[in-house]
Amino acid sequence: MKIITILFTSILVINIPIALSAQSYKTIKVENKIWMTENFDAEVPGSWCYDNNPENCKKYGRLYTYEAALKNCPKGWHLPSDQEWTDLINYFGGEDIAGKALKKDGKSGFNAILGGSRIPMGSFGLIGTYGCFWTSTKYDKAHAWYRYITDQNDYIIRTYFTVSYGFSVRFVKD
Template identity: 30%
Template sequence: MNKLFYRIFLFYTIISCKSETKKLTDIDGNQYSIAKYGETFWMTENLKVRRDINGNDINYFFPDNDSGNVQLYGLLYDFETACKVCPQGWRLPNNADWEQLFNFSKDNVAGNYKDKQFWEGEINSNNSGFSIRPSGIGNNKEHPNNFGENTLFWSDSKEEEHFIWTYILEKGKTKIRKASQHPTYAFSIRCIK
């Protein structure tokens, strides 16, 4: 009888631990899938929170200037906002985090990270389960928003005093690019723990 009880207890403990590591909830109640890559947990969806971790309203942009795109593509944030919106206990990834995830030491193939249903005209595997969608960029209409063409993710690493590193996936490109950007532009966010 004790062995049976122990097995049932162990089974439910394992199941409850696994379910805790598959979802993350932000301050607005949005839930995100997460996955472990190496020793780090990553969100596998773009952030879509509309308040910072203290409950204050924040600045954000809708992908393609359309609020209907938020559920599928998340929101776009300037760098200052990006630094204060990850859920409690989570943070913005730095360059080392991104480069370890994308395995920059080898031939990083963007198709392993692109959600195969959202990059029109491409064959992508999304083998990683990271599910990147082409959310484009947010800005004050100074430049095209490139919705459906690319996605940029903020890093927490600065190139120099006024520019921040980003990681870019582009339509038709198999390489993941790294480039510095002005902090007033708005890009996607994935948080890590």
């Protein structure tokens, strides 16, 4: 067990791989929530490897539509709500600085990987510069909330987008 102190709070880093689908995923516990520390990578309809290259799935995980992310949660896990993301971000200091802690090799152990995105017409973009993560919370019928992190600053941004886009997914234990 390893304790990491951040902003006068601590998190428990659990380095026990958890088997989900055919993969195993490392996790961290932040307050009372257990989060995956790797992008999900299960091949299901509505998911893609960046540029349709399987090597990218190994490094970045798959990109999922909102519906594919919601419908393919492993048993005992769920797509985090907008509020769960807000709680995670606030734990690490808020939107203006949490991105730094949450990025790969950041102090949180969350290891947000900048896996880019896929637009509905099939092209890909932003790999290595943006990490976009779905929440389970809809904005309206055609849009859902998501969070994104960039390599340009320490922010993590809350916004909504069309549910047919492909973004990365992290799950939280029920």
